[in-house]
Amino acid sequence: EDQVTQSPEALRLQEGESSSLNCSYTVSGLRGLFWYRQDPGKGPEFLFTLYSAGEEKEKERLKATLTKKESFLHITAPKPEDSATYLCAVRTNSGNTPLVFGKGTRLSVIA
């Protein structure tokens, strides 16, 4: 069974304190790994897609990386507006499989 595990469940950072969120996955064959941001009361907002080990994507203070077993979302010098839940999801190679989501990491950045 395909599984996605995100850690930590919650993370509290001071403004400017860089850190990383982890997404480990167990799938039969990875077709793509997706990162989303979700603000309270809103739907998930697409951030990145990663397809192969070694791939990296960047957007402002966020950088996503991928290995054969996990992905990291690095947050450099975060600001309070980066506070949100970050969701990781995978899609496998097996036909029309759905996205399988992790439970997310709740990030709070304190000024």
Next chain:
Amino acid sequence: EAGVAQSPRYKIIEKRQSVAFWCNPISGHATLYWYQQILGQGPKLLIQFQNNGVVDDSQLPKDRFSAERLKGVDSTLKIQPAKLEDSAVYLCASSGGGRETQYFGPGTRLLVL
């Protein structure tokens, strides 16, 4: 480009009542998804449409949930009768244009009392 639209945004009902949610995907997106997100969890797929055909409904509780996408554009998801455990956010997403990325709507927050 307009995003995925959903209505209503909030709904409160009594158990055993029925409820319906509406979704209008991004223009031109052939694939439409309905997800259920329980508090503290990631979204879980309920049903996936490709145009007006069902691709995957393996996790849809078919004894009480139904969904349709008659003209291959907008879609409705219905629950009848609702149970307490159906309290959740119901998210609609769409993808298309040769890309796999799914774009989500704001969701409908359902509370069953």
